[in-house]
Amino acid sequence: MNSTRFIIWVVILLSQISLYAQTNEGTEFWFSFLEHRNPGLNTKVVMITSRFNTSGIITAPLAGYSRSFTVNANQVTIVELPTYAETIGSESITNNGFRVQSNDLVSIYIHQYHEYRAEATVVLPVSTIGHSYYALSYAGYFTEGQLFPSEFAVVANEDDTRISIRLSANTQAGRRRGSTFEITLNAGEVYQIQGAEESDDLSGSFMTSDKNFSLFCGNKYSALNCFRGGRDNLLEQGYPISTWGTRFVSVPFQKGIRDVYRILASENNTRVNVFFENGTESNYLIDEGEFIEFDDARNSYIESNRPILVAQYMNQLDCGNGSTGDPSMLYLNSILQIRDTVTLYNSSFQNILENYINIITRTDDIPNITFDGQLLSIVAPTIEYIGRNNEFASVTLAVNTGAHTIISEGCGVIAKAYGLGIYESYAYSGGARFTKLNASPIPDGGCLNDTVFFDTELPADRFDVQWVFEPGDTVREHQFTRMYPNLGSYNAELFIHDKCFDLFDTLQKDLQITLRQSVATEPLDQYCAGDTIEFSATDVAMASYEWTGPEDYFSEEQHPNIVDAQPEMSGIYQVIGIVSGCATFPAEVDLDIRPSPLPDLGSDAVFCPKDEMNTVISPGDFAAYQWQDGSSEANYIVDEEGSIEVLVTDEYGCMAVDVVNFIQQCPTVFYIPNIFSPNNDQINDHFGVIGEDIISLELTIYDRWGTEIFRTTDEHNYWDGRHQDKNVAEGVYTWLLQLQGYEEDGSMSSKLSRGSITLIR
Numbered sequence: 049m050n051s052t053r054f055i056i057w058v059v060i061l062l063s064q065i066s067l068y069a070q071t072n073e074g075t076e077f078w079f080s081f082l083e084h085r086n087p088g089l090n091t092k093v094v095m096i097t098s099r100f101n102t103s104g105i106i107t108a109p110l111a112g113y114s115r116s117f118t119v120n121a122n123q124v125t126i127v128e129l130p131t132y133a134e135t136i137g138s139e140s141i142t143n144n145g146f147r148v149q150s151n152d153l154v155s156i157y158i159h160q161y162h163e164y165r166a167e168a169t170v171v172l173p174v175s176t177i178g179h180s181y182y183a184l185s186y187a188g189y190f191t192e193g194q195l196f197p198s199e200f201a202v203v204a205n206e207d208d209t210r211i212s213i214r215l216s217a218n219t220q221a222g223r224r225r226g227s228t229f230e231i232t233l234n235a236g237e238v239y240q241i242q243g244a245e246e247s248d249d250l251s252g253s254f255m256t257s258d259k260n261f262s263l264f265c266g267n268k269y270s271a272l273n274c275f276r277g278g279r280d281n282l283l284e285q286g287y288p289i290s291t292w293g294t295r296f297v298s299v300p301f302q303k304g305i306r307d308v309y310r311i312l313a314s315e316n317n318t319r320v321n322v323f324f325e326n327g328t329e330s331n332y333l334i335d336e337g338e339f340i341e342f343d344d345a346r347n348s349y350i351e352s353n354r355p356i357l358v359a360q361y362m363n364q365l366d367c368g369n370g371s372t373g374d375p376s377m378l379y380l381n382s383i384l385q386i387r388d389t390v391t392l393y394n395s396s397f398q399n400i401l402e403n404y405i406n407i408i409t410r411t412d413d414i415p416n417i418t419f420d421g422q423l424l425s426i427v428a429p430t431i432e433y434i435g436r437n438n439e440f441a442s443v444t445l446a447v448n449t450g451a452h453t454i455i456s457e458g459c460g461v462i463a464k465a466y467g468l469g470i471y472e473s474y475a476y477s478g479g480a481r482f483t484k485l486n487a488s489p490i491p492d493g494g495c496l497n498d499t500v501f502f503d504t505e506l507p508a509d510r511f512d513v514q515w516v517f518e519p520g521d522t523v524r525e526h527q528f529t530r531m532y533p534n535l536g537s538y539n540a541e542l543f544i545h546d547k548c549f550d551l552f553d554t555l556q557k558d559l560q561i562t563l564r565q566s567v568a569t570e571p572l573d574q575y576c577a578g579d580t581i582e583f584s585a586t587d588v589a590m591a592s593y594e595w596t597g598p599e600d601y602f603s604e605e606q607h608p609n610i611v612d613a614q615p616e617m618s619g620i621y622q623v624i625g626i627v628s629g630c631a632t633f634p635a636e637v638d639l640d641i642r643p644s645p646l647p648d649l650g651s652d653a654v655f656c657p658k659d660e661m662n663t664v665i666s667p668g669d670f671a672a673y674q675w676q677d678g679s680s681e682a683n684y685i686v687d688e689e690g691s692i693e694v695l696v697t698d699e700y701g702c703m704a705v706d707v708v709n710f711i712q713q714c715p716t717v718f719y720i721p722n723i724f725s726p727n728n729d730q731i732n733d734h735f736g737v738i739g740e741d742i743i744s745l746e747l748t749i750y751d752r753w754g755t756e757i758f759r760t761t762d763e764h765n766y767w768d769g770r771h772q773d774k775n776v777a778e779g780v781y782t783w784l785l786q787l788q789g790y791e792e793d794g795s796m797s798s799k800l801s802r803g804s805i806t807l808i809r
Contacts, residue, residue: 072477073153074173075104078205078262080145080238081134081160084281085196085269090162092133094148094171096125097155097391097451104150108133110143110236119154124393124451134160135201138242139221145203145236155391157476160283164399164471165269167283167376170478172262174205178288180256182337183216184312184359185265186272186282186377187249196269196279198250200286201240203262204233208611211239211261216252216337218244233261242268252312252337262286265377272308272361272375280473282377284359289314292355293382297408297434298348299442301362301376301466301475305345308361311352312339318354323436347442349435350380362466362473376475378464383408383440384549386460389453390478393465396449400467400474403447405454408434410548411441413458419445420452454478459510459548490540493560493628494532500559500629503527504542512545532561560628567591567625567632576702577644581610583621588632591625597639615643645670645698649708654794655686656714662686667706670696686710716741716789723806726769735805736766743788743796749805750782757781769807781805 084090094106096119103118106127119125132144148156148171156171188197197220202211214228220242223229231239243250255263263286271279292314300307311320313334320332320340325347332340334356343363350358362376386409394403407424409417411433417424425431428443454461463478494500504513504526515523517530517540532538542555570584584607585593595603598619601610610617618641625632647667655663663686667673675684676693684692689712697703718739724732737747742763749758749767757771769776785801 072170072172073155074175075150076174077148077156077171078145078203079158079171080201080203082199082201082264082266082283083136083268084134084160085165086162087134087136088131090160092129093159094127094129095157095159095393099389100152102150102152102154104148106148108144108146122391122453135238135240138219138240142238143236145238165280166472166474167281168474168476169284170476172285177260177262178290179260180289181263181286182312182314183253183265184251184310184357186267186270188243188246189269189271189279190246195246197242198248198267199240199242200250200263200265201238203238205235206259207234209233209257209259209261211255211257214254217248217250220244251339254337270375272363280375284377284379287357287379292357293384294352294355295383296350296358296380297383297440298350298360298380299406300345305363306343307363308343310339310341310359312357315354318352318356320352320356323349347432347434362475374471374473376473378475378477381462381477383462386462388456388460390461390463391451391453392463392478393451394447394449394467399469399472402468403449404466405445405447405452406464407443407454408462409441410459411439413456414441416458417456417461419454488555488557490542490555490557491629493630495564495630496535496561497533499529499531501529510548512547514543516541535561562627562630564630565632567623567635569623569635569637572637572639574700575613575641577614577641579613581613583608585623588625588627591627593623593625595621595623597621613641615641617641642700642702645696645702645704647694647696647704647706649706652709654711654713658714667694667696671699672697713790713794714741715792720803725808727809734766734768737763741790745787748784778808781807
């Protein structure tokens, strides 16, 4: 086997190691819809299928949405979601991430449609999503003065998910092609990016994170590479780089219409060969983040030396000889990711006229497949054979609206559902065994006189294996244990035969049997809520590390940190070092995180410096105090308005701050005399309101017949005993006072007072 061919088989077989552990079935999913051609008007549904009778709940945790569901085995439950499930705009964080949780395994699909514009996609469970992706969508479209951009959105399923994004095109927020930036999302938050101009294609944008997240790619309204009348929105969930494949079979959506294909590489020097049904071949060389595009109407087999992402786009009806259809996007699943049971739903949403299901399988498996309970070989109108040796078979069935189930008693199937209307289409994958390119299943080693576990993680009905440890020492089991009584290096070889695809490979590793060592941790002091805590394990040569602790804490760093520690994180933390598969004796630390003290200065208030009693405040009983003026007493006397701040320290040394604002405001006081003598002797010559802290007033004076003889709204304007420039007669006059002032608590109030005044001269 030459080196190139060896690399290809290694990639393929390593990807198969966790083949049956990674599928689009799951019990937890996160998603959001991209911006549609008709934002706010389109309908958004989630379609739920299962091999079991089960139930669950759909929530948008940050938006307050919650709805329960049930689904019967091999049937579909459809739930319409609220308007805000659609993400609008570019480069802002929104709270419209939706979560599906079920009691048993389900498959999830989402569908978005309005007025001849629709699209659908499979949704991947959190067990299958990854932390590194490339976007693959399509360029924007501009018509009638409006831009419909290329777009993608990321959805977080964990708090504090830090995502680094490198752009392949300019964005609407002004970010430039080639620039890199970072965002931080919490569970349920969504971040959508849209291209700035028609030519800004976000395909090839790279994103990676410290935690797994979901990616959705597409276009608000696309014409693909045929700029005629037909256009549609595009929507597809991105596949993590770790699940990309090297072997694909492609079948056109409609005979005679050239579908568009894009093939994206994650590594330099990726060689791609496309073998068409008539024997012609196309070859490409692609570097990291780049893609090639071609269109064709033939069946094809695609093979590469490194994992690739392949997208198939349904072209619009007037780009060929068809009478139905519109743009739609679908990511192809590798033929090595076949599943034994697939349930899909074909819909008539938004004027769909024709529904189809395409099934791809091994040619030898056709007799072992049923479609809705009938043998596929009987219901299939035609069977088309694909591949260099016709080793793969394809069947396309015209189907009615509703749920359809495909069951393989052989190796499995790849399936896709799609529908066509006059100006309408949708397409989505039936799911797959999403693989991750894991390391060799041969263990690194183990400890002297301890059990070493061997496990291929491969299903025995599909794979034959043979372990060879030395001549005459072979094992054909998938799972077993061994014990090594002597230190040293021991060679192990694993021969794997994939019976479904008749692929062979050999993996080899030298196991290291070592003495169990010890690891130690630094002693940890008591901490306070909000602190950053640094763990530390002593260095063990050639070791990897595993920390575990409360709240499902896990870290593989030697010196991990806890940021913003909280009391519920208190407890026993344990670390082990692993040297060639041999774990050290564990070391433990008991972490005590104290809650923050809770000083309470009360609500904002008023004070009056004229009061005989001082205004005194206290935050509570603590070990130490520090006020904003440097004083350290337990109490504080308020003597001026403004902010008052105290830093308290409790008995454990934990600190907290509280702030209260005081406004200087005394209650309103006033006095009105009952007699005055306007005779110019400088004694009681004027009559008016005498007071302090008055907001406003209106004083009116009347004679005994009710005639108004004086009015003022100025508290400093007094009556001098005259009316119309003449002295009034001695006697009794009445007054009416409307006054607005302050109460003891600083609130404003209005009062109406009446009285009389005796005028003498």
